[in-house]
Every structure is written in C-alpha cells, then in structure tokens.
Amino acid sequence: MTATNGGPTGTRRDTVAAVVRQWQAVHPDLDTAPMEIIGRINRCAALLQQAEDAPLRRAGLSRPEFDLLGALRRTGHELTPSELARETFSSGAAVTKRLKQLTERGLVERRGDTRDRRVAHVRLTDAGRDLVDGILPEQLAYETTVLSGLDPQGQGELAVLLGALLGQLEGRLGALRG
C-alpha cells in the first residue's frame, strides 16, 4: 500500500494513527478524532518522560523532585508545603514525602513560621540552588535535541496550540467536575 515511510521530510507513521485505524475498522460509526489529540498527548508525555528525564536521573533526581526544587528556584522565595503542592500540581502528602528526602539530602531547608506555628517555610540550600542551576541548562539542551525532529516552525505552532488548549483546560476543568 504505502511505502513504509511516507516522504522525504518524512511524516513517519505514529502508533496512535495505527490504533485509530483499528478502532475505525471495528466501529466505523464513531468519531475517533479526539483520540488523535488525546491519545497522542498521552503517548508523547509517556515517551518524553522516559527519555527526557535522563539528565535528571544522572543527578539522582526524579522529575517530581526536580519540579519541587524548580518551583523554589524560579519563584525566588520561600514557599510553604501547600504552595509547593499547588505549584507542582500534586498532593500535600506527596510534597511532605519529597521534602523529607530532599531535606535529608541537604537540598532544601525548612523553618517554622514565627507567627503561625502550623506553617513551614521551605527554601533551597546553596547546594540545592547550585544543583538546579547546574541541571537546568543540560535539561533544556537535552529537551531541545529530543524535539529537534520537528522543524522550528512546527515547534512554534505546536507550542501555541498546546498553550491554547491548556489555557482552556485550566480555565474550564474546575467547572467540568463530572
């Protein structure tokens, strides 16, 4: 039928396309369009996380840990555990566990609030800051090469479209709780 690979600048076949074709063969009546977006986002996320985290693993960090450190680094000030949970989009319990480990490794420090002794304030140690600053350039360089299969114009368009979708999702998902 088709050559194994499309053309010269080659739109390679992706597995989601194959899956969608299978579904259409079984249920020709269904509109499978959403799969082509959601399925691909999920699959890209899975593949990227496997590949993309290589520089992090070399530094002995998981992505969630790096996200936590990164939140502290990029905001530039102390954050409470709840703020970190919001910022990294994860549960409070997860933040507690990560903080314990990162504290043991000397990457973050905590201090209690003087006024309200329920709350803690977390900040990067110098070692933590240096680690983030050391990893980030590598991480970005690596991500750049991972994305390099897509031409720059395509990357720009993709970023814009994803931004639009994400903006809508973030705006609406609280409302759509059902």
Add this chain to the structure above:
Amino acid sequence: MTATNGGPTGTRRDTVAAVVRQWQAVHPDLDTAPMEIIGRINRCAALLQQAEDAPLRRAGLSRPEFDLLGALRRTGHELTPSELARETFSSGAAVTKRLKQLTERGLVERRGDTRDRRVAHVRLTDAGRDLVDGILPEQLAYETTVLSGLDPQGQGELAVLLGALLGQLEGRLGALRG
C-alpha cells in the same frame, strides 16, 4: 500590561507560560523554548487524565485497564500477555496484575497455547466486549467536549503536529538511549 484575558476568541493565559516567564526572569540566558512544548504536553496529559477518565470511573475501570481491554477489542483477536504489554506500553508485571483483576471480574478469559505451554492467550468475554463497546462512545463524546475549547481547525493542526512529533519520537527514542 496585558488585559487579564487576551482577546475575544481569548487565548487564556496558561500556567506553563507563567512558569516559563519566571524562569526567564531568573536565567535570561537560557533557551526555554522546549518547556513551552514539553511542559505543556505534560500538564495537558495530567489534566486530561484527571478529567477525561470520568466516564471510565463510572464503569469501575482505570485507564490502564481500559487500554488493555481496548487493545483486545480493536485488534479483534486474542493477544498474549507480552503482546498486551507492548500494545499498552507497560511492563509485563503490570499486565499480569491487570489480567488477574479483569479475569476475576469476568471481562477477559485466558487459555493456554496447545503447542507452547509458556504462552497464554487472552481474549475478551462477551461481558468485556459489551463493556468496551458501551463505554467507548461515551468516552469519545466526553473527550470531544473536553477538547471543544479549541476550534476545529486548531484541533486538526494540533493532531497533525502531535502526530509528526510522536512519529519522530517513536522512531528515534530506541536509538537515543542516553
């Protein structure tokens, strides 16, 4: 500076854009472009999975379970556990666990291979097939509404770009093991 919300057809601000701006303030020298794609893919995947799986949960299925059943349904024939692992992009151990539960619930059946007694063949029961066929239309309809914040043309472009990216990733990631 900007009004809180861009324009009439409204490109809402997304959180990744805010994060990227923070990073640029701290490290103006870094090329943060990859974040605008990878960060958004990850965030979209997280939000979509939270929201998107609502119809599945009503049926008492997790997404990985549905993926497994779906693989059996869309291929239309029996699959071995290893084939299911490849097909659902997960480990063999995970497949074993899911099969145990799905078997107990009467959604799949297994039979041994007559020639090679190491291998098992898994197929949907009638109940499993009916369940998948019942859920899928709801799931697709729900996904359609979740994506509806993006206009149809944007959705088409997004699907194409993601397909191109995914094709490249799938083609290259085995090679890029470093």
Add this chain to the structure above:
DNA sequence: CGCATATCTTTCACGGGTAAAACACTCGCG
C-alpha cells in the same frame, strides 16, 4: 539424549502516589 541457553509469564520487594484520618495550631465568639 541431555544440558545450556533463550523465551514467556509470574512473583517479589520496593518506591512513590493518593485519600482520609490524625495532629497541631489559630482564631473568633460566648
């Protein structure tokens, strides 16, 4: 034939995430 090697699947030990309960503390009000 008989043993080493390879392959398919399951089991095990463990890490990491979550929801819900427990804890620790603040604050307002009688």
Add this chain to the structure above:
DNA sequence: CGCGAGTGTTTTACCCGTGAAAGATATGCG
C-alpha cells in the same frame, strides 16, 4: 478564658507500577 470550627501539615493504609529474580517451558547443539 475556653471551646468549637477552620486551616496547614503529617501520618496511615493502601493501590499500582516497576525491575529483577524466579519459575516453567521450549529449543538447539554436542
């Protein structure tokens, strides 16, 4: 003051995924 409601954080119990080892065949080669 002291108690009840509210909030920030941690603990607990549990689920699920993974990698590595184990278990159960198959297969090839001396």
